[in-house]
Amino acid sequence: MTQPEIRFKMPNWYYDKKALRKTPSFLDGISNSKEMRYRREGVRLIVKVGAKLGLKYETTASGTVYFHRFYMFHSFKQFPRFITSCCCLLLAGKVEETPKKCKQIIATAQEFLTDRQFQQFGDDPREEVMTLERILLKTIKFDLQVQHPYQFILKYAKGILGDRDKIGKMVQMAWTFINDSFQTTLCLQWEPEIIAIAAIYLASKLGQFEISDWQGRTPSQRRWWEAFASEVSNDLLEDICHQILDLYQTTHPEQPQDSPAEEEVSPGTPKRHRPASPPPQPKLKLEKKEEIHAIAQDKKLQAPPMPPMVSTINSVAPPLPKEPPQFFAPPPSEPPLIPSHQGFQSMPPLPPIPPQPNAIPNQPGIAAAQYPHPPPPLHPGLNTQGPPVHARPVGSNSSVSSAYPPHGYFMQVPPPQDFTASSHQFYQSGTGVHHMGTSPHQVRQMPQPAGGPIRDHYRTSSQSHHPYMRGQSAYMMPPQRR
Amino acid sequence: MNALKNYDDFNHIGTGAFGTVYKARDKKNEGRFVALKKVRVAITDDGVPLSVLREISLLKQLETFHHRNIVQLYDICHGKRGENDLVIFLVLEHVDQDLGSFLEKCPAPGLDPDLIRSIIHQMLTGIDFLHSNRIVHRDLKPQNVLITDKHVIKLADFGLARIYEYQMALTPVVVTLWYRAPEVLLQSAYASAVDLWSCGCIMAELFTRKPLFPGGSENAQLGKILEVIGAPARESWPEDVAMSWEHFSLYGKGEDLSKLIPEADAAALNLIGNLVEFDPTKRVTAEAALAHAYFENYVPDNDS
Ligand SMILES: Nc1ncnc2c1ncn2[C@@H]1O[C@H](COP(=O)(O)OP(=O)(O)O)[C@@H](O)[C@H]1O
Numbered sequence: 001m002t003q004p005e006i007r008f009k010m011p012n013w014y015y016d017k018k019a020l021r022k023t024p025s026f027l028d029g030i031s032n033s034k035e036m037r038y039r040r041e042g043v044r045l046i047v048k049v050g051a052k053l054g055l056k057y058e059t060t061a062s063g064t065v066y067f068h069r070f071y072m073f074h075s076f077k078q079f080p081r082f083i084t085s086c087c088c089l090l091l092a093g094k095v096e097e098t099p100k101k102c103k104q105i106i107a108t109a110q111e112f113l114t115d116r117q118f119q120q121f122g123d124d125p126r127e128e129v130m131t132l133e134r135i136l137l138k139t140i141k142f143d144l145q146v147q148h149p150y151q152f153i154l155k156y157a158k159g160i161l162g163d164r165d166k167i168g169k170m171v172q173m174a175w176t177f178i179n180d181s182f183q184t185t186l187c188l189q190w191e192p193e194i195i196a197i198a199a200i201y202l203a204s205k206l207g208q209f210e211i212s213d214w215q216g217r218t219p220s221q222r223r224w225w226e227a228f229a230s231e232v233s234n235d236l237l238e239d240i241c242h243q244i245l246d247l248y249q250t251t252h253p254e255q256p257q258d259s260p261a262e263e264e265v266s267p268g269t270p271k272r273h274r275p276a277s278p279p280p281q282p283k284l285k286l287e288k289k290e291e292i293h294a295i296a297q298d299k300k301l302q303a304p305p306m307p308p309m310v311s312t313i314n315s316v317a318p319p320l321p322k323e324p325p326q327f328f329a330p331p332p333s334e335p336p337l338i339p340s341h342q343g344f345q346s347m348p349p350l351p352p353i354p355p356q357p358n359a360i361p362n363q364p365g366i367a368a369a370q371y372p373h374p375p376p377p378l379h380p381g382l383n384t385q386g387p388p389v390h391a392r393p394v395g396s397n398s399s400v401s402s403a404y405p406p407h408g409y410f411m412q413v414p415p416p417q418d419f420t421a422s423s424h425q426f427y428q429s430g431t432g433v434h435h436m437g438t439s440p441h442q443v444r445q446m447p448q449p450a451g452g453p454i455r456d457h458y459r460t461s462s463q464s465h466h467p468y469m470r471g472q473s474a475y476m477m478p479p480q481r482r
Numbered sequence: 483m484n485a486l487k488n489y490d491d492f493n494h495i496g497t498g499a500f501g502t503v504y505k506a507r508d509k510k511n512e513g514r515f516v517a518l519k520k521v522r523v524a525i526t527d528d529g530v531p532l533s534v535l536r537e538i539s540l541l542k543q544l545e546t547f548h549h550r551n552i553v554q555l556y557d558i559c560h561g562k563r564g565e566n567d568l569v570i571f572l573v574l575e576h577v578d579q580d581l582g583s584f585l586e587k588c589p590a591p592g593l594d595p596d597l598i599r600s601i602i603h604q605m606l607t608g609i610d611f612l613h614s615n616r617i618v619h620r621d622l623k624p625q626n627v628l629i630t631d632k633h634v635i636k637l638a639d640f641g642l643a644r645i646y647e648y649q650m651a652l653t654p655v656v657v658t659l660w661y662r663a664p665e666v667l668l669q670s671a672y673a674s675a676v677d678l679w680s681c682g683c684i685m686a687e688l689f690t691r692k693p694l695f696p697g698g699s700e701n702a703q704l705g706k707i708l709e710v711i712g713a714p715a716r717e718s719w720p721e722d723v724a725m726s727w728e729h730f731s732l733y734g735k736g737e738d739l740s741k742l743i744p745e746a747d748a749a750a751l752n753l754i755g756n757l758v759e760f761d762p763t764k765r766v767t768a769e770a771a772l773a774h775a776y777f778e779n780y781v782p783d784n785d786s
């Protein structure tokens with residue numbers, strides 16, 4: 001009857017692994033491993049300054065997501081990372097309505113940087129950050145509201161039944177994995193829901209807590225996350241887990257984590273044609289690092305050489321003030337757990353998980369033994385049900401739609417329990433607009449609206465061009481420096 | 483760098499109190515027409531103000547829903563950057579006209595009652611969507627309600643109120659008060675219910691093609707309202723306002739809506755009455771209004 005509407009393609013912030021290798025920095029002569037290091041360092045600065053200034057973990061997390069997105073459009077040579085870190089934190093603070101003064105952010109950053117590193121900021125650091133703000137806003141297309149895995153961890157943990165103590169510990173551990181995951185490019189690969197599932201999955205394996213019962217479990221559900229997201233394969237989760245675990249392997253406290261001084265790019269005079277030099281790591285490490293974007297097809301979950309509860313934050317450049325042991329605050333409180341109820345006694349018993357010989361110690365210093373093998377799947381043979389993670393698109397033209405979960409991936413999300421009335425009035429608060437959060441409308445509108453974060457991802461994935469790959473895309477602005 | 487390079491054939495289509503709207507052609511997307519709304523944002527010591535960032539990111543987030551009754555925001559472009567300000571262009575879906583000009587052009591016997599029902603249903607659907615996402619439009623009026631040539635309603639010009647607070651009016655365009663709820667006029671705390679009030683005013687106007695409450699000033703506006711709906715009950719008078727109830731208690735019982743809006747049937751009159759209810763806590767919500775008897779046999783036409 002009518003012509004199909006022309007739909008505006010919202011920027012898609014998810015990339016396949018190929019796109020993550022061919023970043024602007026890579027094309028500018030920076031090796032992938034060095035870029036990963038730059039990303040880690042930039043993120044760590046955001047996290048440290050955020051923590052020092054008492055910003056909420058969501059704020060800091062948003063800043064890191066802006067940071068990662070920014071460098072999908074710009075090169076680290078063009079835009080020195082620590083200025084970008086400050087700018088991302090400035091922006092995130094405003095978006096979350098906990099603004100910090102630009103000057104304050106810069107002064108705090110300076111405490112964490114060497115004099116040499118701080119030279120990036122030039123004569124007028126504030127002006128550097130201010131100028132960058134507009135470029136940053138333009139680059140991230142005002143997509144400032146970012147969801148993070150934290151909220152989903154709490155939500156999913158609520159639905160998991162079992163020993164509250166153990167669940168609480170598992171949540172703690174998963175939380176730490178999320179903290180650390182911001183140093184990886186996972187937020188450019190997967191939706192926060194999936195990363196949250198992977199973090200719980202990892203924490204459950206390493207913490208030897210088998211998740212065998214959950215709220216609203218149906219006989220057809222074999223894995224707990226099927227209550228929230230169907231068709232997420234174990235392979236996919238393992239790939240995510242490995243990317244997190246790789247962090248603990250590539251980080252050595254004694255290694256310099258920041259660029260050697262001569263590599264610093266001074267503002268205004270980017271050394272554009274500098275050949276990529278190998279990062280100052282032993283060869284073994286290099287290979288390890290290259291694997292960050294490789295597909296963890298054959299790897300099994302290994303215990304990190306450093307216990308996961310140890311934050312890698314301690315391994316960053318001097319001078320180091322006393323650091324909290326974690327990147328972000330732990331969960332605000334133990335998630336309120338739903339009392340386990342008796343509704344599922346008729347369920348067939350699940351195959352027991354064999355006792356794990358090596359638990360991950362909680363204290364630093366105790367060497368973690370190798371976690372020998374991935375625990376067997378709860379139901380052997382079901383592993384292959386979901387799309388294997390290595391089926392992700394590699395070539396820009398490969399059609400991948402069949403490998404992708406269908407739309408409605410997350411349709412089974414139960415509505416929040418605390419929501420009842422949908423037409424209540426609300427008052428404009430003095431400070432402004434309200435979080436979108438899980439709005440009554442979204443609940444009423446289940447399944448997820450078109451173009452929401454989840455469907456957006458798959459829609460564009462099946463089109464198999466990412467904004468970055470779309471050469472003359474509107475949001476691929478030429479970098480601007482004054 | 484010119485962010486607007488993707489557009490050409492600029493044509494001025496409207497100047498509101500705060501921004502200028504142009505029609506332009508989108509060179510990329512099959513030459514479709516877009517509306518470009520120019521908004522000037524003041525830059526503070528700490529960069530782009532928090533309020534602006536939040537409003538714009540909210541608009542962007544709303545956009546992901548692709549709601550049929552909300553004007554689509556295709557993109558955000560940067561214009562010139564001055565010393566202390568930043569020009570932003572909101573690239574919007576171009577819609578044929580606004581309800582104001584649609585009504586002006588409407589020939590003698592007025593709108594078909596079925597079309598009125600459809601327009602109001604769509605407006606309420608859009609309002610309900612905004613409210614569910616915790617957005618209050620605050621300035622619903624025929625000029626901010628767009629209508630396509632297939633009679634699809636698109637709410638426009640919402641969410642920027644806070645940006646406007648920063649810059650205040652650029653042009654001496656008088657902001658109309660005719661659709662303002664009493665609690666706004668009284669400067670009391672206000673909430674989502676203000677939009678339902680405006681919707682009631684617009685609904686009446688669709689029948690009569692005349693504004694329901696054409697007040698001349700802020701005080702006169704309140705008087706105009708109370709002449710029609712009668713003096714409010716004492717308990718409905720907001721506590722947080724300077725003016726006392728006694729000033730207004732002399733208004734009588736009000737007028738008979740069926741005499742003011744003879745074109746409307748009983749169900750329509752009842753809904754209008756529920757929408758222009760003085761007490762915001764008693765005013766009908768968008769969701770409840772959509773369930774009103776007025777829409778009993780109404781089948782939303784989702785194809786048009
Ligand atoms: N998307 C659009 N398509 C067509 N015309 C529009 C569009 N947006 C606005 N207009 C026209 O421009 C006028 C002013 O736009 P509006 O967004 O309401 O700005 P203001 O805040 O200045 O009132 C509207 O009344 C309408 O006539």
Ligand SMILES: [Mg+2]
Pocket residue numbers: 498625626639
């Ligand atoms: Mg307007």
